[in-house]
Amino acid sequence: MSALLEVRGLTKRFGGLTAVHDLDFEVREGEILGVIGPNGAGKSTTFNLIAGTYAATAGDVRFAGEPILGLAPHRIAARGVMRTFQHNRPFAGMPVIDNVLVGAHTRFGATLWSVVLGRSRAEEARRRERAAELVQFVGLGELARADVTTLSFGQGRLLEIARALAGEPRLILFDEPAAGLTAAECARLAEIIRGIAARSIAVLLIEHDMHFLLPLAHRVVVLNFGAKIADGLPAEVRTHPAVMDAYLGSHAAH
Amino acid sequence: MKLVAMLAAALIAVAAQAQDTIKIGVITDRVGVSKPYSEPATEGMVFGANEINKKGGVLGRRLELLVEDDQSKPDVSAALARKLIDQGAVFILSVSLSPATQQQQTVTMEAKTPQMTPMNSADYLTTQLDNPYFWQTGPLGSVQIATLLAHAKKQNLKRVALITDNSDLGQAIGKAFRGGLEKAAMQVVDEEVVPLGATSATPQMQKIRAANPDAMFVAGVVTATNVLIFKAYRELGLKFPIHASYNLSVPIYMTAAKGLVNGITFVDAYDPDKPEVKAFEATYRKETGKEPANLHGYGYDGIMLVAEAIKKAGSTDKEKIRAAMQSLTYGGVMGAKGMKYHFPEGKRTGFDPNGMVVRVYEGDRQGRVVHVGQQ
């Protein structure tokens, strides 16, 4: 399998602090790549660099061979890289289905002019149908018309996923998707993420919780202090001494 | 059949009742920027209408004032003009903002209804639209400056400064003043505007001081802004004489600008020593218990002129009233002794160009008339 997302030499400094240092990894087509690490390991910074929220100090990120580092977030989304937020960020003034339709924003072909002339109804209906399917897929089918402010935290997370899927991505970036979820919700989430990979959409998963991530990921990259300390299959990483050290160390510090 | 007859009788009764009064529309401003001027003028009109009614009304019918508040909004004002016409007003008196009066004209012109402003002084009101149903008896900005200049002739002014505010009337009068000064071949060495909301007029006065004029002309009409100007003038210890628009004639300066106005020359349309004024003030005090001022006089003269026109027309037919108004000559409260409103040769500005007076503040009091007319 070829690399869909290539990260080379990625570095980010905030003032004197190096949050991410010379990071290399890649996400291949259709795989689930997990990035783990203790608190402050640089996971979130890495995520935000790829998603375009932060500007990198150095390095290169290529998606499908094209450089995407330095592009605005909406351009990265338009290329087919969608994301979820760790703290759910629904659009509070819209029902669930419309939230999902915002995710499909870049996939609409109708111009404003044709919207004004009422020629975009067929496309709108088609997209709406497809959004309904996605709502169904993540298990929010009955809540499609509900006000998003009435959703529980776990349902909100599912909405984040449906919204990201609506952009017909080739890669989805998950920012700590299991954070704040109950065990049952985590199990359901894992199932959905496997389902996404089964649709041959690549997944990059940033996660703090090893117990959630390791059974799910195809490959794992471990970060500590902004640098990669290990990578490989979940089974290999689990027993890697540096990893155990980092995690035990970080737990001891709590 | 009986029912129809009853209905018809009722209709006739209603019509007769409607015939009872002569309806005069008044468009004023009770909440907006023109309120300080519109309210007293309206009070003067109400007083005048009562006086007429006590004496038996006009053509044996009572005058009924229909007062509407346009909030100084021109678009609302035009709608209210239509309302008054729908309600049967045969004449409309406008004492709100000048642009509001202007916008009412688009309606009165179309509906062929006589309209007059007894107070608005912007020159453009009769020049922009050729509306034969509209008259203006407020003293024009161009008359004000001509009168001031006639009085200042012996001072032999050559270099003068002009200051005004950015209200619409202030700008209009400023424009008229500039025209008058240029016509008199004076050099306007500096021209300043103090915008509404300014917290200091010092920079403007400094600039005028630097230009070193023989005199300063104040065209502004916003009292608070003029007080600000006079304060800066006093604080900078300036000495050149001030000649001011008719706004200085409102009595509020005597209390609101205490210690600031002594020696200021201003133009007025009101002579307290005129017998008609003395009579008006005495009855006004007696009837209302309040102290009248020149602003009340504008409204009073306005309703009197309308009553005269209707009397002369001998009918409430709008076309006849129009003709009567155009040929009217009438002496009222406003203007110099003996001044008469008239509209010669189809002119629609009725205030006699020689009917304004010049007065000077003595201490905080408005002094006697020191000059009359443009000669």
Added chain:
Amino acid sequence: MKSENPLALRATPLIRGAGAFIVLAGAAFFMGDYHNDVYRKLLLWVTLALGYNFLFGVCGQVAFSHFAFYGIGAYSIVIFLFQLHLPFPLAAICGIALCIAFALAVAIPSTRLEGFYLALVTLALGQLFIVVLNEGGTVTGGTGGIANYRLPEIYGLRLRGPWYTAVIALLVVATYAVLVRLDRSWFGRACRAVRDNPEAAAAMGVDVARTKVIAFTLTSVLAGIGGMVYAFVDNTVNPPIFGIENAFLLLFMVIVGGAGRHAGAVIGAVLLFLLPFWLSPLVGHHHALVFGVLVVAAILLEPRGLIGIYDRVADRYKGSPSR
């Protein structure tokens, strides 16, 4: 679905729009001059409120330039027609072009600003516009504005009285249709997303700056077109109409009615425009005070706007769970 006559499907919104137009325009023919005049101005306020609601309620941008654009439209059509003597269609196109140019000039740099900074820039713009009108000499007529013109004849017809009201009714219906269509499209959702959470919107592929610029330009142009129509309501244009006071009133209309809701904007505009007309005979010069108290009370009791009352009633009848 597919078995239905596609023509019938496509005609529905058209028929609805035509119906609304006939009702709105037809009403004018049963009114006297006064009510027609108030009605015309009311319909124009409704148009403005609909556009402003899209900008403020749907897209979340607080701007006070709406009346400046209304004025640019009004003054430009008059100046182009009667001073430059352009033919009517060309004058209208030039007026719209002018609105677009000004709107872009304001919007493109302003998208860097958030929330109340845009409000302040547009507040300054609104005041500046009045300064320019007052100082515009013979071009704008200064404080007296421009008068003494009439709607030119188009194909030998001069629209007057209720017929001109019909033109305004058409404007309202067209504005409503355009805005509702936009609102229900990807563009409307993008606007709401930008309002609710710009960062999340960007992550979904929405170009936040571009969306704001388009929304601002579009609604400003709609205001400009409204202004062009206004110019022939009383056949005079003058500065006080286009001042900041009216911009605040427009904001109140949208808030009291219900920001983000087209029906709310209509309700707010109708109520607040007519309120002084009703109150003035009842309470005299206290009407402005009562107006203020009512606005505050409305916001206190219905922070989501009066449309909220309708929603609750509708919910009860539908039996759906209340919010």
Added chain:
Amino acid sequence: MQDFFELAVGAAASGCVYGLIGLAYLLIIRPTGIINFAVGEWAMLAAFGGYVTLTKYEWPYPVGMAVVLGLMFVVGWATERVVVRRLVEGGAPLLAPILALLGMLVVFRESISVTFPPDPHPVPDAFGIGRLELGPIGGTYQSFFTIVTALGVFIGAWLFFERTVAGKAFEAVALNRRAAALMGIDLTRVTALSFGAGAVVAGLGGLLVAPNISAHYLMGVPLAIQGFTALVIGGVGRVAGPLLGGLLLALAEQLTVRYAPVPAGYAQGVPLVLLMVFLLLRPTGLLKAKV
């Protein structure tokens, strides 16, 4: 040059007034996030208070001033109690109280408009009309009084926020309302106090400027806009922000009139253009917030 110094003193006094109005915004924005455009009307209320106490009843200046400012605190507190608290505690969006206060602007203005005649009402200078010369710097008593008073208020506000526990409580509420509540800070009290203090500061601005511009029913909105402009130019991050912004705005306004070679009518537009350019170039204000 003498002109310049003289102008600078007058402009500084105007700037201090704008700064005080800006500070009134800031005192309320800090703990609540609410932009209260009715501060200009508060200044108007205090100016009318000054007219009644100082001009009509001729009370001694300090007594009249103290009474008026005391009443302003009550006005501010009552505004919060009646209009704002209900919305904040009901969980309404932030815009709701802002707009309700915009409605209160109309209520305040019209209350004055129906109570007093529409003419300007005189309010006396604190020390009468007169000039003070300090070397090349000369100005009116009132200008110097305004500058000194405003500086005193700003120093007081700075000390309050930087040096007192109560000030830290305000700051904490500003940063995170929920966390502040967990820390045992009484949110309601802080909010009410901020409105009371805002009204006092705005009222002081009104009292100080009233001898120049007179008390009248339309004075509020221009002050509200000037104060807000001062706040935006200076930035909300620091207490000194509105003062700096106010001074810059007043200087720009008055120096433009005095020295800029533009026709008089357009001079008033110059500060507006400057403001627009400034906002577009530096939307966060001059003073950045402390991190």
